[in-house]
Amino acid sequence: MTVTLDLISSSPAEADYDAAKTAACIEACFDCARACVLCADACLAEADHSELLACIRLDADCADLCEATGRILARQHAMDPALAQAVLQTCVAVTRLCAQECESHASRHRHCALCAEACRRCEASCRALLVSVV
Amino acid sequence: MTVTLDLISSSPAEADYDAAKTAACIEACFDCARACVLCADACLAEADHSELLACIRLDADCADLCEATGRILARQHAMDPALAQAVLQTCVAVTRLCAQECESHASRHRHCALCAEACRRCEASCRALLVSVV
Amino acid sequence: MTVTLDLISSSPAEADYDAAKTAACIEACFDCARACVLCADACLAEADHSELLACIRLDADCADLCEATGRILARQHAMDPALAQAVLQTCVAVTRLCAQECESHASRHRHCALCAEACRRCEASCRALLVSVV
Amino acid sequence: MTVTLDLISSSPAEADYDAAKTAACIEACFDCARACVLCADACLAEADHSELLACIRLDADCADLCEATGRILARQHAMDPALAQAVLQTCVAVTRLCAQECESHASRHRHCALCAEACRRCEASCRALLVSVV
Numbered sequence: 001m002t003v004t005l006d007l008i009s010s011s012p013a014e015a016d017y018d019a020a021k022t023a024a025c026i027e028a029c030f031d032c033a034r035a036c037v038l039c040a041d042a043c044l045a046e047a048d049h050s051e052l053l054a055c056i057r058l059d060a061d062c063a064d065l066c067e068a069t070g071r072i073l074a075r076q077h078a079m080d081p082a083l084a085q086a087v088l089q090t091c092v093a094v095t096r097l098c099a100q101e102c103e104s105h106a107s108r109h110r111h112c113a114l115c116a117e118a119c120r121r122c123e124a125s126c127r128a129l130l131v132s133v134v
Numbered sequence: 135m136t137v138t139l140d141l142i143s144s145s146p147a148e149a150d151y152d153a154a155k156t157a158a159c160i161e162a163c164f165d166c167a168r169a170c171v172l173c174a175d176a177c178l179a180e181a182d183h184s185e186l187l188a189c190i191r192l193d194a195d196c197a198d199l200c201e202a203t204g205r206i207l208a209r210q211h212a213m214d215p216a217l218a219q220a221v222l223q224t225c226v227a228v229t230r231l232c233a234q235e236c237e238s239h240a241s242r243h244r245h246c247a248l249c250a251e252a253c254r255r256c257e258a259s260c261r262a263l264l265v266s267v268v
Numbered sequence: 269m270t271v272t273l274d275l276i277s278s279s280p281a282e283a284d285y286d287a288a289k290t291a292a293c294i295e296a297c298f299d300c301a302r303a304c305v306l307c308a309d310a311c312l313a314e315a316d317h318s319e320l321l322a323c324i325r326l327d328a329d330c331a332d333l334c335e336a337t338g339r340i341l342a343r344q345h346a347m348d349p350a351l352a353q354a355v356l357q358t359c360v361a362v363t364r365l366c367a368q369e370c371e372s373h374a375s376r377h378r379h380c381a382l383c384a385e386a387c388r389r390c391e392a393s394c395r396a397l398l399v400s401v402v
Numbered sequence: 403m404t405v406t407l408d409l410i411s412s413s414p415a416e417a418d419y420d421a422a423k424t425a426a427c428i429e430a431c432f433d434c435a436r437a438c439v440l441c442a443d444a445c446l447a448e449a450d451h452s453e454l455l456a457c458i459r460l461d462a463d464c465a466d467l468c469e470a471t472g473r474i475l476a477r478q479h480a481m482d483p484a485l486a487q488a489v490l491q492t493c494v495a496v497t498r499l500c501a502q503e504c505e506s507h508a509s510r511h512r513h514c515a516l517c518a519e520a521c522r523r524c525e526a527s528c529r530a531l532l533v534s535v536v
Contacts, residue, residue: 003433003516004437006512007444007516007517008440010512011443011444011447011513012447012448013447026436026440030433030435030436031405034406034429034432034472037473037476037477038406038409038413038476041325041415041478042414042415044325044415045321045413045414045478047414049321050318053211053312053313053317054211056312057312060328061206061209061213063473064206065206067198067202067469068199068201068202070436071194071195072195074436074440075194075195076443076447077187077188077192077443078188080227080231083195083224083231086227089224090220093214093216097214109412110412114405118405137299137303137382137386138303140378141303141307141379141382144382145309145310146310146313147310160302161302164298164299164302165298168272168294168295168298168338168342171338171342171343172275172342173275175281175342175343175345175459176275176279176280176344178281178458179344180280183451183455184452191443197339201335204302204305205331208306209309210310210313211309245278245279248275249275252271322479325479329474329477329481329485332470332473332474335466336469340466340467343462348495350495351463351496354492354495355492358485358489358492361484361485362485365485
């Protein structure tokens with residue numbers, strides 16, 4: 001059991017959705033935010049940073065949205081299903097775009113390859129949770 | 135001209151959407167986030183805070199999403215239109231829900247009345263910008 | 269009376285420090301965060317962005333710390349005075365550094381001039397509040 | 403090697419401080435932020451939440467500061483040593499206070515015990531990094 005699942009399970013609040021999927025999604029969101037902040041900074045430091053401006057901006061967008069999504073999922077409260085769907089679908093959209101952008105630089109920059117993996121994991125865990133929401 | 139519009143206008147980046155509407159939306163997002171953090175704290179301090187748990191959580195969700203939305207809109211970069219739509223629609227959804235919740239306590243708690251106004255302004259400015267995005 | 273002061277005054281919590289100074293500081297923190305995100309993005313868009321890497325990173329650091337400081341000050345509750353001092357002093361340090369960096373580009377880039385002003389206002393309001401904390 | 407250390411090592415930027423300690427500190431900051439958001443929400447859901455108001459507020463302060471600290475440490479850029487010290491010392495202060503508060507409820511609430519552990523790990527990793535900064 002991960003710390004996040006242990007924390008969710010120790011709350012008296014009834015989880016809105018499947019606890020294990022929610023815990024996995026919260027962790028993936030925070031991990032993705034962290035990877036994106038690190039990748040954006042590494043991109044800035046590259047000699048070819050002028051070719052990476054879209055990546056730097058998308059990393060920042062993705063970090064901000066994943067952080068918000070992770071925090072919102074951490075709150076267990078009969079969330080409005082339409083809001084939960086909107087939040088998760090938006091997170092899917094940004095992680096997919098950021099993954100695609102990072103994948104296009106992955107062969108040259110290992111940080112982009114690592115960041116793309118974190119985005120893809122986050123995208124997959126949001127999709128897995130979305131199935132419970134609908 | 136507001137500071138935010140002045141900042142946007144002084145960037146060499148071509149704004150993705152109408153600059154005045156974007157600036158107004160960025161300001162409304164940050165103002166709403168600030169109001170929500172203040173309202174959540176005031177709710178916690180109320181004698182009837184046990185009746186305000188949904189409001190406290192929704193304030194926190196709304197603060198996090200408005201902050202992320204404001205930051206993302208501040209980045210001018212040929213944003214994917216589907217992502218822009220998803221971000222703005224999600225912000226509309228959370229500010230509308232938070233406004234409704236706060237309005238239901240507005241007669242008893244002035245901070246809820248003020249927070250509801252900030253949420254409604256943010257919702258309206260996101261809707262106004264959405265028209266440019268589609 | 270600003271909305272922020274109105275919100276603080278409508279909380280039953282006794283403000284830790286002078287309410288008007290606290291409200292001014294919260295507003296300055298959120299305004300500075302917003303200006304820094306906008307300035308970082310405008311710097312990225314400049315033809316001479318390779319000369320602005322330090323500015324882009326410091327803008328991002330400043331935005332993150334100002335946001336955290338603004339949120340923490342928004343919570344009115346017997347805050348540990350040593351923590352309040354540490355938070356405000358750290359915010360003074362980052363806004364001062366970011367202002368200095370932005371001022372060095374202010375003659376070439378209007379967004380840096382505007383961001384430096386927002387940083388200086390935030391620095392001043394943190395210093396004004398620090399006097400009440402000690 | 404953790405993903406974070408791998409990301410740091412794949413940046414061409416010269417790390418400001420010891421890379422392994424920095425990576426550990428970044429991970430501890432994000433983990434602590436996540437635990438604090440979860441603990442605050444679980445506290446709100448407890449029948450005795452009126453006894454946990456200080457914990458809820460401190461959890462929120464700690465989450466915000468740890469997130470800002472983690473993001474700032476993720477940026478490698480000849481950071482001003484006085485700023486690095488201030489950021490790390492402030493993070494030590496908030497994680498220590500939050501750990502103490504959570505420890506006082508740990509026997510009754512498992513989420514407080516888990517959150518206190520995350521705070522203590524973050525405090526320790528900030529202290530370990532501080533030694534490299536001075």
